[in-house]
Amino acid sequence: MKIAVLAVDGVFDTGLATMLDTLATANELAVMQKMPSPRFDFRVVGVRKTVRTSLGLRVPVQEAASVRRPDWVMVPAPGTKMPEPLLLALAKRESQDAMEQLRRWHRGGARIGAACIGSFLLAESGLLDGHDATTTWWLGPLFRRRYPNVALDENRILVPAGDFVTAGAAMGHLELALWLVRQVSPALADMTARYLLVDTRTSQAPYMIPVHLAQADPVVQSFERWARERLHEGFSLEAAAEAMNTSKRSLQRRMESVLGKSPLAYFQDLRVERAVHLLRTSHQDVEAIATEVGYADGVTLRTLLRKRLGCGVKELRRAEI
Structure with missing residues (x-):
């Protein structure tokens, strides 16, 4: 499975690392257990030559335009947590270019997942119109107001909807990555969750x-x-x-x-x-x-x-x- 993890400048450190670590752990466990599961071929990509995380770490990226047709694109959250900086981040040229890249990949047949505030980037692209989705719970009112054509249910941690899947706040990145592994091998996903000490949940309601x-x-x-x-x-x-x-x-x-x-x-x-x-x-x-x-x-x-x-x-x- 070919996976492009699309990171924009200021990406949420924990979200990006969680996605990558989960997929890497699944690969290692599949080899160790001699499981007949296909390898997750994942790479971090960006629409700029360099990407820095919200804490200032430099992340090596591959140019997104050079990735012809991933099976899946994963969008980790930008590292903004409140409405005003989030809206400013969405208006940046880099974000606009990332949205165009998402539309291009989807036209080519790629499916797309987004976690936490990453769902705003996906919704801003227009691709989520007419679909169910979730997002980080405390920004539900903003999401609902800004994207009235998306059926939001911020109580849920994971919402698969056609070619898209969205996940809830922060550690929703982990749920999203495990969900992707589960589509290939439920047994591998269960083992990966055990190794990472993950107690999966279906709702964000207890945390609201x-x-x-x-x-x-x-x-x-x-x-x-x-x-x-x-x-x-x-x-x-x-x-x-x-x-x-x-x-x-x-x-x-x-x-x-x-x-x-x-x-x-x-x-x-x-x-x-x-x-x-x-x-x-x-x-x-x-x-x-x-x-x-x-x-x-x-x-x-x-x-x-x-x-x-x-x-x-x-x-x-x-x-x-």
């Missing part, structure tokens, strides 16, 4: 911080403050809309457009966040915590936590996620 998402919009921020004072109460869309000085329909639309979820769903997120905090920092029993966050009993809370976070009360008490 609701207040960070709320800051993307003043109405959502007001709703978040209003909701936190009423987690122990039953949710009322009518009361929420009245407090926001808007209609129920307008509030519903605003939350959907910014967060991709309803006011009730976000209210439930805040309840879960509060419950997890209390489980980790207090000695209250589950029944008392359930009452404090508005659930009828501990059984209901246990079931919700297991469904939403993929773990139970004992794991949360031990702070394992």
